[in-house]
Amino acid sequence: MHNGTDSVPRRDSRKERIARNRLHPDHNAVLAEMHGTSRVGPSLWAGPNGLARRNPHRVGFSGPNGIKRIDRSGAQTDTSLNLRTERQPVAADRRTTVEIETPAFLIAVVPDLPGGRLSAHDRDLLGLARQLADADPAVPGAVLAIVFGAIRENGFGTAGVDRLLHALQHPADRSFGLGATSHTEYSPEARLAVLVDVERELLPCHWLLPDSPMGGADLGRRLAARLSERPATQVWQINQDANGKRCNGLGAAGSTDINRPLPGLVLALAECAEPVAMTRHAARQITLPEPLSRMPGRIQDLGAVAVDPATVALDEAEFILAAGRGVSDWAGFHNAAAALGATEGASRVAVDDGFMARDRQVGASGTWVTARVYLAVGISGAIQHLQGIKSCDKVVSINLDPDCDMNKRADLTVIGDADEILAALVALQQRIEEKADAA
Numbered sequence: 297m298h299n300g301t302d303s304v305p306r307r308d309s310r311k312e313r314i315a316r317n318r319l320h321p322d323h324n325a326v327l328a329e330m331h332g333t334s335r336v337g338p339s340l341w342a343g344p345n346g347l348a349r350r351n352p353h354r355v356g357f358s359g360p361n362g363i364k365r366i367d368r369s370g371a372q373t374d375t376s377l378n379l380r381t382e383r384q385p386v387a388a389d390r391r392t393t394v395e396i397e398t399p400a401f402l403i404a405v406v407p408d409l410p411g412g413r414l415s416a417h418d419r420d421l422l423g424l425a426r427q428l429a430d431a432d433p434a435v436p437g438a439v440l441a442i443v444f445g446a447i448r449e450n451g452f453g454t455a456g457v458d459r460l461l462h463a464l465q466h467p468a469d470r471s472f473g474l475g476a477t478s479h480t481e482y483s484p485e486a487r488l489a490v491l492v493d494v495e496r497e498l499l500p501c502h503w504l505l506p507d508s509p510m511g512g513a514d515l516g517r518r519l520a521a522r523l524s525e526r527p528a529t530q531v532w533q534i535n536q537d538a539n540g541k542r543c544n545g546l547g548a549a550g551s552t553d554i555n556r557p558l559p560g561l562v563l564a565l566a567e568c569a570e571p572v573a574m575t576r577h578a579a580r581q582i583t584l585p586e587p588l589s590r591m592p593g594r595i596q597d598l599g600a601v602a603v604d605p606a607t608v609a610l611d612e613a614e615f616i617l618a619a620g621r622g623v624s625d626w627a628g629f630h631n632a633a634a635a636l637g638a639t640e641g642a643s644r645v646a647v648d649d650g651f652m653a654r655d656r657q658v659g660a661s662g663t664w665v666t667a668r669v670y671l672a673v674g675i676s677g678a679i680q681h682l683q684g685i686k687s688c689d690k691v692v693s694i695n696l697d698p699d700c701d702m703n704k705r706a707d708l709t710v711i712g713d714a715d716e717i718l719a720a721l722v723a724l725q726q727r728i729e730e731k732a733d734a735a
Contacts, residue, residue, distance in 0.1 A: 319698050319709060391576040396458050399438030403429045404500035405457075406491065407441060408510035410668065412448035416689055417506050417566040419455050424534060424569035425504050426456040431536065437501065439577070442494060444487055453579035456572035460581045463490045484511075485594060488518050495523060497584050507531070507563035516563045527561040532568050534558060605639045610656065610663040613639035615671075616688075618658055621645045622674015622695060625715040629673065632718040635725050641665070643675045659684035674714040677702030694718075 314326045403425040407418035414422075422439060429437035438458035452460055494500065503519065506512035507530055520527040530546040541558035546565070610616065617633045618641035619626075633640045642652035644659060658665055660680040670688040675681060677693075677700055685691060685705075693706035694714050703709045710717055 313699070317699050317704065319703060319711075391454065391574060394458075394575045394577050396436050396438045396578070399429075399458065400435045401429075401437045401501040402440045402459070402498055403437055403502050403504065404440045404442060404491075404494060404498070405504045406512065406515065407443065408506050408508055408512050409443055409445065409447070409449065410510055412446045414449050414451065414455055415510075415668075416571075417508055417510075419571035420566055420568050421504055421506050421564055422456040423571045424564055425502075426572055427534065427569055428502060428504075428541075429458075431541075440494075440498065440500060440582075441579075442491065444490075453577045454572065456575070456577055457579040458577050460579050461494065461583070462581065463487070482595065484515060484518060487515060488522060491515075491519050492522055493584055501560075502558070503561040505561075505563050507565055513563060516561065520561050523561065525561045526559060527563055528556060528559050529563045531562050531564040534562075534568075605633070605637050608639045610639065610641055610658060610665050613641075613665065614668045615639065616641045616658070616665060616667045616669070617671045617673065618642055618675060619646050619652065619673050619714075620675030621649075622676075622714045623651075625718075626651055628715055628718055628722075632722050635722045638671065639667075641670075643678070643681055672702050672706070673718060675702050676700045677705060 311326050311329070314320045314322050317323060320326075405421055405425045407421060408415060409418065422441070425439045429439050431437075439456055440459040440461065441452060441457045442461045442463065444463050447462060491503075495503075503516075505516035505519070507516070513529075516527060516529075519525075528543050528545050530550070531543045532546065533544040535542060535544075539557070542555055543558045543562060545554045545556075546552070547554040605613070605615070615636070615638045617629075617636060617638035619629050620643040623629050623646070630640070632638075640652070640656055641658045641663075642656045644657055644661060646652050647654055647657045647662070655663075657663065658681060659678070660683040662684060664684045664687065666687040667685075668689045669692065670685050670690070671692045671694070672685075673694045675693070675695070676697065679701075682701065682705055690708075691702075691706045692708045692710070693700075693702045694710045694712065694717050695703055696711065696713060697703075698709075698711050
C-alpha cells in the first residue's frame with residue numbers, strides 16, 4: 297500500500313499478489329518492503345479506513361473460531377527463530393540441545409508411526425508430551441516413546457523424544473511366538489503386554505496415544521481397560537489452572553466440549569499442540585530392566601493382502617494421483633497411476649468433462665480424502681477442492697501456473713507440463729524397478 301499524489305492510500309495489486317505467492321522470486325523482498333524485516337509482516341496494523349487489520353498467516357494468529365493457527369513448515373516463524381534463506385543454515389542445525397540425565401518423571405507416548413515414520417499427528421502428540429514434561433523447570437520430566445515394528449524414522453530427537461523403547465530390540469521379543477516380525481503385524485495383545493510392562497517397570501506419570509484409526513485409538517482403550525483407567529478421549533488441548541492440569545476433549549460426536557481433570561491416560565486428536573521446533577533431545581534408546589511378559593497371541597495375522605489401488609475407495613486411499621484440466625494425455629495419466637501404485641482421483645472439472653467417473657471426484661462436492669500423499673496434476677485448486685484435501689498429510693502439485701492456489705497449499709510444487717512430468721516419473725520408476733531386479 298502506498299500514498300498517491302492526493303495523499304489517499306492506494307493499493308499496489310501487483311505487490312500484494314507477489315506477497316501472497318511464496319514461490320515468486322521477489323516474494324521475500326516485497327514482504328520486507330511492505331512490512332519491514334519480518335517475513336510475513338506484522339500481526340496487526342491499521343487499514344486505510346482506520347480499522348485494525350490482522351495477518352492470518354502470522355504464527356499464533358487466532359482464527360474466528362478461537363483456534364490458534366499452527367505453522368508446521370517453519371517457513372512462517374520469526375526471522376530470529378527459524379527463518380530459512382539460501383545462505384543461512386536450516387533450523388535443525390541451530391536447535392538447542394537438551395539432555396535430561398535424571399528425569400523426575402516420565403511421559404509415555406505411543407505414536408502410530410505409519411510406514412515406520414512419525415506422522416504429523418505423532419509430532420503433535422510429542423509436542424503435547426513436551427508441554428507436560430517441561431511444565432515445571434525445577435522438576436524436569438522426560439518424554440518416553442514406545443515404538444513397534446520396522447523403524448525408518450531418524451528424527452525422534454528433533455521431535456522431542458528423550459528416551460526411546462523399541463520393542464523389537466528386546467531380547468525376549470520372540471516370546472510372543474509370532475516370530476521376529478511380530479510387531480509389524482496386527483498383534484494388539486502383544487503390544488498391550490509391552491505397555492503393561494512399561495507401566496509396571498517405569499511408572500510413567502501420563503500415557504499419551506493418538507486417537508486415530510491407525511491403531512492408537514484401539515490400543516489406548518485396551519490399555520485403559522487393563523489399567524482400570526478412565527481415559528480422556530478426543531482431547532484437543534491441555535492447560536493448567538488453579539485446580540491443576542485439565543484437558544479439553546470433544547464429546548457427543550464433536551458437538552460439545554468436555555473439560556475435566558487430566559487423567560493418567562489421554563487419547564489426543566491431531567493439532568492438540570504445536571510440534572517441537574526449537575530443541576533437539578537425546579532420544580536415548582533404553583530397554584526394560586525385566587523381560588517382557590509372555591503372552592501368547594490369540595490373533596493370527598496371515599499378512600497383508602495385495603489390493604489393486606484402482607479398487608480402493610478415495611476416502612481410504614493413502615496415495616492419490618489426482619488429475620485436473622491440465623492433463624491432456626489421459627492414457628498416460630492412467631499408466632502413471634498404475635506404475636506408481638496410486639489411487640486415481642480427479643477435480644470436478646475433469647469429472648464434468650467426462651474424463652473420470654463421479655466417484656473419483658475429490659472435494660467438498662465429492663469425497664473428502666485423508667491420503668498420506670496427494671499428488672495433484674494440473675489442478676488449479678478451487679476452494680471446494682482444497683477443502684476436500686485439507687486432511688492430507690503431504691500435498692504435491694504439478695502445474696504450469698506458479699500462482700495457482702494449489703501451489704500455495706502444496707508442500708512441494710513442480711512447475712512444468714503435467715503430461716511430460718508424469719511420463720518422466722514413470723520412466724524413473726521403471727529404472728528403479730530394473731535396478732532392483734538386477735540386484
